[in-house]
Amino acid sequence: MLKLGCHLSSAKGFLAMGKEAVELGANTFQFFTRNPRGGAAKALDEADIAAFLAFAREQGLLPIVAHAPYTLNACAAKDNLRAFAKETMLDDLARLEHIPASLYVFHPGSHVGQGVEAGIALIVDMLNTVIRPGQATTVLLETMAGKGSEIGSSFEELRAIINRVDLNEYIGVCLDTCHVFDSGYDIVNDLEGVLEHFDAVIGLERLRAVHLNDSKNPFGSRKDRHECIGQGHIGQEAFARIINHPALRDLPFYLETPAGVPGYAAEISLLRQARNAG
Ligand code: FE
Ligand code: FE
Ligand code: ZN
Numbered sequence: 001m002l003k004l005g006c007h008l009s010s011a012k013g014f015l016a017m018g019k020e021a022v023e024l025g026a027n028t029f030q031f032f033t034r035n036p037r038g039g040a041a042k043a044l045d046e047a048d049i050a051a052f053l054a055f056a057r058e059q060g061l062l063p064i065v066a067h068a069p070y071t072l073n074a075c076a077a078k079d080n081l082r083a084f085a086k087e088t089m090l091d092d093l094a095r096l097e098h099i100p101a102s103l104y105v106f107h108p109g110s111h112v113g114q115g116v117e118a119g120i121a122l123i124v125d126m127l128n129t130v131i132r133p134g135q136a137t138t139v140l141l142e143t144m145a146g147k148g149s150e151i152g153s154s155f156e157e158l159r160a161i162i163n164r165v166d167l168n169e170y171i172g173v174c175l176d177t178c179h180v181f182d183s184g185y186d187i188v189n190d191l192e193g194v195l196e197h198f199d200a201v202i203g204l205e206r207l208r209a210v211h212l213n214d215s216k217n218p219f220g221s222r223k224d225r226h227e228c229i230g231q232g233h234i235g236q237e238a239f240a241r242i243i244n245h246p247a248l249r250d251l252p253f254y255l256e257t258p259a260g261v262p263g264y265a266a267e268i269s270l271l272r273q274a275r276n277a278g
Pocket of ligand 1: 067105107142
């Protein structure tokens with residue numbers, strides 16, 4: 001069955017997100033672990049989590065994806081920003097121990113002029129500090145558009161990070177369709193070639209989730225502006241090929257388009273119709 005969800009606001013808690021997902025026709029969802037601009041996370045409500053887990057198991061919503069705040073930059077130039085990134089990720093991962101088998105997506109970071117090599121070293125340093133043996137969560141590096149000094153817009157950069165993380169059995173990748181298209185991987189005309197390259201460099205077994213977003217900008221523009229499915233430069237046919245591809249079809253897919261709630265319901269139903277039987 002197509003595992004398809006969208007990004008939801010966590011303001012009302014986990015059970016509310018689970019119910020909202022089901023109402024939208026989703027069978028998984030993504031949420032921000034805290035305000036996307038950073039700041040403190042709400043206190044954990046254990047009763048809400050217990051009720052959510054019962055509901056999620058009954059509805060088949062697991063695994064879910066937790067997304068780190070955008071402001072988290074493991075390779076910031078300033079010590080205090082790097083310390084914030086570490087503390088935030090440690091705290092997020094501690095909380096996610098309450099939700100079994102979660103996926104935690106983060107943007108590897110922007111090196112802000114320090115250079116790719118220095119940036120990768122700082123990202124690796126953070127991951128080696130926060131990842132603990134036996135943790136329940138898999139940490140996913142998101143493929144990036146390559147805007148500004150973003151690291152992770154090539155599969156090789158993601159591989160360089162994975163290689164240097166000690167406990168890299170807890171590391172995977174989340175492929176964002178808008179971002180890879182923006183960074184110059186032609187998923188419209190050569191999906192097969194892109195996936196072969198991903199497999200050769202990173203290994204498809206590391207690919208654990210897909211963000212489904214169309215792109216407001218043309219191929220290779222490195223701008224990172226999401227568009228609704230079928231309304232951008234990637235186009236509906238390419239999304240049909242993506243969700244049906246044998247190497248991708250069993251992964252969970254998440255919409256992060258400007259459709260928002262309740263526009264997601266229409267996108268979810270469109271994608272479910274585009275899913276081939278079998
Ligand atoms: Fe993201
Ligand atoms: Fe994304
Ligand atoms: Zn994006």
